[in-house]
Amino acid sequence: MFHIYCPHCCEYREEEEFHAAGQSHIARPLDPDACTDKEWGEYMYFRANPRGIHHELWVHAAGCRKFFNITRNTQTYEIKEVYKVGEKPSVVADEAK
Amino acid sequence: MSDVTVEAMEGKLVTDQLPTGAIVGESPLHHSDLASIAKKGPQQGGVHFHERKLKGLLTLRCAPSAEQLAVIESLLGVALPMQPLTSVTTDAISVRWMSPDEWLIIVAGEQAFEIETQFQEKLTGHYALVNISGGTTILDVSGSHVVDMLKKSTPVDLHASEFPVGKVVSTVFAKSGATICRLADDKFELVVRRSFADYLWLWIQDASREYGLVVKA
Amino acid sequence: MTQDLSKQSNRLQEGGRIDRSKPLTFTYNGKQYKGFDGDTLASALLANGVDIIGRSFKYSRPRGIVAAGAEEPNAIMQIGSTEATQIPNVRATQQSLYAGLVASSTNGWPNVEMDLMGLVGKIGGKMMPPGFYYKTFMYPKSMWETYESYIRKAAGLGRAPKENDPDIYDKMNQHCDLLIVGAGPAGLMAALTAARSGARVIIADEQSEFGGSLLSSKEMLNGKPAAEWVKDVVQELSGFDDVLMLPNSQVNGYHDHNFLTIQQHCTDQFADRAPNGQIAQRLHRVRAKWVVLATGAHERPLVYGNNDVPGCMVANAVSTYINRYGVAPGKDLVLMTSNDNAYRAALDWHDAGRNVVAIVDSRKNPQGTFVDAARDRGISIIVGSGVIEAHGSKRVSGVSIAPLNDAGDAVVGPIIKMAADTVATSGGWSPVIHLSCHTGARPVWNDEILGFTPGATYQKQLTAGAINGAFSTAQALSEGVKVASDALSQLGLAKSDVALPETEVVEEGKAMALFHIPHTKPTSKAPKQFVDYQNDVTAAGIELACREGFESIEHVKRYTAMGFGTDQGKLGNINGMAIAAKMLNQTIPQTGTTIFRPNYTPVTFGAIAGRDCGELFDPERYTAMHAWHVEHGAKFEDVGQWKRAWYYPKGNETMQQALDRECLATRKSVGILDASTLGKIDIQGKDAREFLGRVYTNAWAKLPVGKCRYGLMCGEDGMVFDDGVTSCLAENHFLMTTTSGGAARVLSWLEIYHQTEWPELEVYFNSVTDHWSTMTISGPNSRKLLEKLTDYDVSKENMAFMDWKPMTVAGVPARVFRISFTGELSFEINVQANYGLHVWKALFEHGEEFNLTPYGTETMHILRAEKGFIIAGQDTDGSVHPFDLGMSWAVSMQKPFSFIGKRGMQREDCVRENRKQLVGLKTIDPKAVLPEGAQGVLDPKAPVPMPMVGHVTSSYWSANLNRSVAMGFVKGGLNKMGERVFYPLADGRVIEAEICSPVFLDPKGERQNV
């Protein structure tokens, strides 16, 4: 059971108020019609499944109904940061690894 | 009446939704006959329950500019609470922060259309004001054990240090949801959806049983 | 009084925390006994000299009580005086005694004194190595269920009640600064320190009284008995508003981000049934800023031959029964130990006036305060030796003692035999690290204390006292203060003064690492040396597993079943690991440990369910007209959480008769449907139109004010997931409707695109589902009916098909939409929900002359199927796009923005020939109704498995057409009009159907356009 800080309500709430909505930062292609089947398939179906730092989109479903991002360690379940849609994460996986 | 349609300033429809004359509205808990329970039921107990029914409830959606804020304040008579999870309560009007771009406005039932009309006439720019009076009811719960009852129902921290008078949260309530505002140390307002009202009334009766439940007319 | 006491043959005349003035009668295995208020079931059974409390799982050997707390592996009871109040798998050591308690052994069938499995045990002992069940009972596979039920019954794993539990179990959400687990010296000290600083504290302990080890020892604090200090602290704590004290409460699970669950036994320590509707058990769901684990330690027994004969106990349990419960569970004690601490059991035994036969110490030269005390009392100490075997069958009758080598792994001298009825053993203490493991921390071996301590954690967790290997009371007290102070400073709270109580000075010599006592015979031939009592795992079994090639402790565990009982191997795991380590020539830390998982002790289903049962199991959502439907005999259907009227049978009508009547009445005159459950979303903003164009497959740019339009919503993959009518209320204002079940999903869909992809679009979405009551009047007379209730001109000329108009209906302002899901002339009347029932009733007041007939969801389904209208979720399943549905008319590929689904439905697979396509299915026999879900084949004579071409999605009897109507998928169906498809059914029948247009009635749409 996560304890999640909502960046809009500005306080911690219980996980049961939230829903996870998949990986963050998957932007819809600006011109879908120009995508090849492969490119479209990547956008639609391919997602990261890292051991460690991961960026996830969540929504405060029972609260303010706002979507926001969580940077989470999938191994330890630590939530490293939360940030609003449109913002960039400050904690990212070490590329060298 | 339905022919009372306010001219669409921002291309939006506003109509009076209440009948004139003798037609009485039926709140979501109407058929539970709370009035009889209030009369015949227990008069003492740790949890008090009252349906504050047939109020005017409006959802305001807006990311207000300074100009819009000023207009809204002049129309409501109170400033919008801009801090998350805060609220304003006066005798005439209550405003609850719901989200960075959403407020719940509670007024007397017949005043909802008046406010809608004024917004339609006076407020420009991007916003939405939606009448949800029929889809919502207000349950006032109070008493010496009200916090215990609520702790069975919602996961938010209700301790006075975390949840002072005036704080408002939208959260999980049993297997439904509610917007909870603390009106006094031992008094809370629950704004709930019509279709869930029976379930929540049943839940509150159950959760209050060990403390004794008093229904207030 | 004295008489009662005399029956309790092992009860001491004085001492303990029981109340001898309050005798309690209880029943165990059908026989009545007496105990006292303050007893546990275990202490009362021991007081009465009950030796055998169960039979072992595999070998069916008689077993007795070995411990005094949560770690007890044998005394697993079925509690309950009635069928409805049965609770299985209760540890007698944790069950407070109450008047009228009824308990029976869980293990042992037909009875514990002599049972059928006992025979199997004797002859099967040699035949039942580890893996026995896997090796023996798995073949033939078909017989497993037979074997299993027999084994379960004989092995006795407890049984669930056959009747509903009448008690109330509930849950409560809690928040605190500090959750302190365990109210022994460390926990109490931490609580006191935190409470005095104003912190919000919850302190929970599994026992009925706070105090932990202090309640079962003769220690002094501040020169007074420790229990008095406990009493003072408890009293002070109870004076703080922000301290919640939970005795009888097991902290069972430690989950991420400091979320813990506590099972509080509120009344089941007093009574079989909770009195006066009180809560029987409460599950506290706690979010703690900091957690202090002060869970103490369990004493580890030593493993030796026949160490399971009743009378073999853990040393500390002996002290606890004497000091806390006034029970000496035997007369002649032999204590075997590898450490000083356990000497206390012999001292307590001696001081209770019983005979200590000998202390057998594995060390050559024990020295320390307790050793001196034993010597002072003249107790015989046999050093450098071990008890290699206990004798007796239903109770210990004696022991064999032999000298051991320095390593403690070989017998090096002659055996001496001594008579005794009780053997207490101690191999040291194992910290209770279980909760710390729940969040994934791996325990760390500590050579100093010969045990595992909590590993590094990501939780805000602190540990104090014996869990850290700080076994002395003085250490526990000071660690309690320290962790609380650390937490307070993290919380930004000032620390107040707390003085440590004065403790007695105790000197203890070094303990020896000893787990498994050798025998003169090799382990495999020696009398059984039990490691895990509950699952009958022996030292020989572990050695065998290692010899058979299992090297990982996790594999050894699974092969032998060690630690898989309801006790999770609390007593045996470390001994088992030590034995495996030795076999594998490794150290214990190299061998590793197994990780404990939630829950610490078994949790009742009642506590897990809480109040989410019966009528509160799931919310039932009602429309404003619900009471009317109930009054008029409606049968209801669940649509999501909604209760929707399904059909309204009259008199003795069957369901089909009711449906036929409703269908005919609607098409002939007028019917009415409560459609309030339709999802409704208010959409406002200057970009509302643009947004609609992006989420719907068709065009919205030119929809005029006052008009309605049907739309399909697809995912990015191009597959239909919802549909509905959206109406233009004003230039920048729309009302979208969704399916009843899809409302929340659609709103969330709109929001996620608005918030994450197109935040620049000026639009707001708000749910108004509950705000509007929606009633649809449908049928040729619907206009005439509406005219009776409104002055508004609802003629075709003024209000055309797909128009909406504001008007007053029955005195209530309404928005009326001329849309149709039946193919008939229809008006969908929307009014503010507080007036829904008023308008509904008014329609019936005027509807009599038109035979206004209420119809439910089933008739709605039939009427729309006659017209070939789809229901998203029934005729779609997430794998069909609009073209598969034959609905290309609802897709505008020319829109400038690439709407959601457009790219997806152009993928290679979506444009291939021979996709499954939705078509009408006209059975050749008009009376035959295809079952929904039936699979079609083109050649019913083809060999099995026949190639399947698609399934039936909707199928009904149509009273209006006097034949069946159906829709379904057929591969390439849109190009197969007129061809035949066959549906072989499970009952052997084959129904033949012709592929046709799904529109069975009024293909030109004339009826709705009048």
Ligand SMILES: [Zn+2]
């Ligand atoms: Zn929020």
